[in-house]
Amino acid sequence: MSSPEQTSAPSMRVKLPSATVFRLATIGWMIGWYAKVDNNLLLAAKAKHMPVIHPAFEGIFASHTTLLFLQAVPLAMLPLVWLGRRRLLITASSVLILCSLVALMHLLLFNDATFVTSLWAAVWLLWLAVSSPKDPAQGDDPSLKRRAPQLALVVVSLMFLGGFIGKMTPEFWSGEMFYHYFFLDRDILHYPWLRQNLAPDTLREVATWFSRFVVLMEGGLMVACLFPFRKIAPLALLCMAGIVLGSTPWLLSVFGSMFGLVLANYMWPKDGAAS
């Protein structure tokens, strides 16, 4: 991982640290993107049987075929990512950005935060691709191992900034929103158990404190980028895992790309080591 390296005759695969980090972050991106693939394919099948005519969604943004493309195209980028050459990485990350933007505006996937986090993780991937050396023999810029993790944290902070600002309404601080949305309406994880075993007043109280915890955690994570990566990243990972396990495992689709972004940046050689 730490040798300045290039391509060799038997292998066309670039072995630079930047290429390795790119690959790992892409794996996280893919986990998030495909976490609900079965559901998305079902949506496409239903839309084929029952087309939906909506005034705000036309052409490719309403087509079930687009949805099928969105499931296939990111996978087709994997060989490019595996090879790791700068131009291929720029192409792959640009395609991932494009897929995320189309998904964000598609009738059948509309308003899923999965594609917001995917978009911004892909923007970071594009930045990394652009910042990687044109000639692998040159090796990575020595400062890249410091800049890349910090900019990954900037992306994480931006995501939580959005969540925090959107919750600056009393329904979140009082817990009313999460009480109804999760604690009363969801039949997954611990919610049925909580409904069966807690008195109604206690359940409401738990929802309030859960909601306040989420708001405060998002408020904390939105400034994560101001702190050194290796000090704050474990806390960020713990918080994101807590949100997924504490609300719904479906949120893995939202946080997959963020987990990938943070975990991949642990792969840079530490200061002092050759890069």
Add this chain to the structure above:
Amino acid sequence: MPFDRAHVRELLAHRADRVFLGVIALFALLVLSMPLSKSVRHHFMYAMHGRKLNPVVMAGVQAAPKMYNFANHYWFSPTPLTVAQLSGDPAKIERVEFGWMNHYPIWMMTHYWRVVLKDHGVEQGYFYMGSRWRGEAVFTGYHLRQDVFPNGDERATITRVDP
């Protein structure tokens, strides 16, 4: 504490980093302006409700980070509802399905609604969305008609009918 000036200088020394941070700052400002600007806030709500917006505006709002923003509700009703009804106690409206929502507003209209339509024994009805933020509310309404063709195919036609 936050990283030092040398670290900031290092980040700002590279053009790609400056562009990256500039794009992030742009969207951070957009999000931060939401509590201050009614127009920005309402455009976030319009996008959430699937209203037709300028494609550039829609792309910008959709790309802006958000997770469980606003307090969002939905109403299913076989008959049209008024703003007064939507602002009041949903339990007082007859034959209405009411709930809290966050994701997939369009999916709610099409697939989940089919179940509700069948429960009510009707082929068309109304779907309303409401987003609240610190006392203010934006409502959007749609009429949905479901056609079933002789070959078994179905089609859902959604038209905007605000309360």
